Amino acid sequence: MIDRDAVLHVAALARLELNSEEVERMAAELSAVLGHIEKISELDLEGVEPTSRVVELENVLRPDIPQPSLPVEVALAQAPAVSGGGFSVPGSGA
Amino acid sequence: MSEILDLTAAAAGAAVRSGELGASELFEFYRQRAQDDQLNAFTWVAEATPGEAAIDGPLSGVPLAVKDLFCTKGIVSQSGSRILEGFRPPYSATVVEQLENAGAPLFAKTNQDEFAMGSSNENSAFGPVFNPWDVTRVPGGSSGGSAAAVAAGSAPWALGTDTGGSIRQPASFCGIVGLKPTYGAVSRYGMIAFASSLDQAGVLTRDVTDAALLLSEMVGRDPRDSTSLEYPGSLVLPTGRDLSGIRLGVPEELTEGVEGIEPGVRAVFDDALRTAESMGATVETCRLPHAPHALSAYYLIAPAEASANLSRYDGVRFGLRVEGDGDLKEMYERTRSAGFGPEVKRRIMLGTYALSSGYYDAYYGRAQRVRTKIAEDFNTAFESFDFIVTPTSPSVAFKLGARTADPLAMYLSDYFTVPMSLAGIPAISIPAGLSEGLPVGLQIAGPAFSEQRILEAAYALEGAFAFDASGARRSGSK
Amino acid sequence: MTTSYEPVIGLEIHVQLSTKTKMFCACELSFGEQPNSRTCPVCLGMPGTLPVVNARAIDFGLLIGLALGSEIAPRSIFHRKNYFYPDLPKGYQISQFDIPLCLGGRLGEVAIHRVHLEEDAAKLTHQGTSGRINDADSSVVDFNRGGTPLVEIVTEPDIYSAAQAREWLTLLRTTLRQLGVSDVNMEEGSLRCDANISIRPVGETTLGTKTELKNMNSFRFIERGIDAEIARQVALVEAGQTVAQETLHFDPASGTLTSLRSKEDSHDYRYFPEPDLVPIVVTQAMLAQAHAALPELPAQRAQRFELDFALTAEIARMLAFRTELGDYFEAAVGSRDCDDPAAIASWVTGELVARLGDGDPGDSKVTPQALSKLVGLVSTKQLTSGAGKSVLDRLVADGGDPAAVMESEGLAAMDSGDELAEAVADAIAANPDAVAKLRDGKEQAIGALIGHVMRETKGRADGGEVTRLVREQLGL
């Protein structure tokens, strides 16, 4: 049900690099899982509201009052690459 | 030191308060047990014992182990994943802070399935955890390290998280108590997210009293978590001795003719129901018509949310980075492919697919509607019943490797626990007996914020079951 | 026969709100601080952190919705918009999707499609040689801006020229400034505008293929960029080619348009409801508070100026769309030194603006009362309009009272008494040629005589009176 092309498309969206063996396995496994899940398409859900969250809360708001930020060195401490006081990343085209 | 090993957390706390036991001595005892752990249950153990002053409070200095995914300031927090290699957060999870302030100092962090995705603890970058009842078997997951540590007596109590059964199922497999509270009862701030609308922190303890004690210091609204609530009422130590007038519902859809429910599990469950009746409860069949579809809805909603929650692992601000040939997209793909394990990739793929253009309505949108129906089913059932009871898992702990090749078979071990997660309601697993020499858990679920009543019923049943877990406690540490 | 084309333009405007803290965390907003000094675990997207909505951002959103006459959603929610980019720490932007805070509305002649809240991206600085990300070797991310509250305002395709787009944006900017919800400074990025542009043959009602023009960072560039894109599309169509749907960048230095590579290859943002946040349900109290905080808006003010002061629509808008001009005008009218508001309006928008440019007249040396007195002197013919301009020059340079300036400079208008009659007689005596022509019926020759009188009287004479006296003395 999920073919190679679909796996490759989804992997690109999710920024995952899969080798060809992983692509085949993923296609088979996702098809099996979705095959099972497919059963919910038999349910009559006409007029049923979707549930995105189970807590009945609304308007949980924060007053606009500043709190201290992290010291710069702490903000950057976990970064794999730092340059010029910022997080360094490769360019988007070679 | 065998006396300390046999003390529940509440009893150890009482001994500290009465002066019979020093808090430092208690901490050092468990620190040493965790150091000597043979089950691969821990990912970090404290190097030193804190001073006595640091362990003052209602929890009396009884040290706490927390699942790796709780962020702990300055201490590596990886959620069992390689992609967070070496990540030392500059903050602690709210619940960890709350418990430390209440006098439960952190002494260890426990192994888990990567990003809490798994039911066997075999999906960890730190390797699998072994079940203290039989080291050739899994401890369950995803809070497998916490469950194994408590069962083996390497931790007096531990925090876990439950998204679809990740506290209750390992508690069942390891013969201990595991409680997943009402969604929103405990802050999620600082808990590395798997599926935000389902994740909930909870406790893994030796007995029901410990569960009540630990949970009572965790609940409450956190201004840093918009989905947390003020807990209505307060939680106290349970004292229930009988079940008179309690109406237990056994969902027909979850127990009748379910494939894969082991006869031994069924037998322990039936015995447990008879025990409950003998204590004054009534047991009747109830209906949860949409419960059989819960697993399908769960395996769409949780991966969808996870696919977004895991997008932040991109090699830019923290954790692993694998460079490509200087290209941004390549760095992303290499980092994520090297950092995530196969199960995490599978769920990211599934979730991305379920949300992608053209499939949203058929998958994610439909799953959310099924979720509505499941919650309605529970509401209806609770009009006639105090609690819904099921076996916690269809099986006892299975052999390591037995289900790794078949994701669907693995997913089925959450069959009984997922419906409650979708409805956001509290549920406990308590050990009810043995099958083939391995523990079988009984799940008791109640309406939102019925934790105190669940704890009372579980406490009464615990007394009647008189489950003996002392054997496992001696096996896990050298 | 050639076809003529009409452009159809819709705008998407991003406005940074001037709250104290970010949209979902308590970091203070940044104004050029050290990179990454205004960040915290939440706005760095660190594991386990959660967003909490800034209450003032919601209040500002409501204020904008009311000002634009939008329908306020009784219940609106946030969504996650998923894409990977280094300036987006969580890998998704928290935004609003199918249930925005405000729907519909109108500002001036342009209908509003929707108004929603979201968080700003961080700042990515490219370190490559060309400065363009596609060629950059590496980039550096500063998360100070990341998480700044943004309001996105989307118009209907209701704009039909670049000049109209610019004028409407000016109105929007003044409106937002009046509301006090944003600094609305395009150069500093607190107001950013993208334009969706298509063309169609005049008379056609269906829309052509649109392109999106991004990142225009000044009012001037918006007009030039849109004009350049319209010209490009017309040239394409006239050459028999078709317009491709794409995103373009306008380079104001070269005046050229370049196509941008898209952020996500397939633009599949996989929106879904943000599970970490709960719905915003606008209560009566919130609405009442917003209504109470709503000031008079430029469009309303223009209408009031038209009705109360009998101004032309054009002059009323000139005053109302520049808040400081409107304020100055009202102060001048309020000083009661002149009972002709239309004359004051004309002096403010004409002579005063000509002398002060974009400057705020409130900061000039000409007080509103002084201007009002000056216009009063002209209206009552105590001062000719030419001499009035000279007085205004002095007021702009040195300030002071117009009557005093008039006296000290000897600029008071002459009455039609002996002094003026004498001046006219002198002019007739000094210009026999002009007098002869005038007698021959060459009416325009009177100009030389009037000019002579004006020169001699330093502009204090009234032109009409001079004409009358010339004719009288010549017996014409």
Ligand SMILES: [Zn+2]
């Ligand atoms: Zn922040």
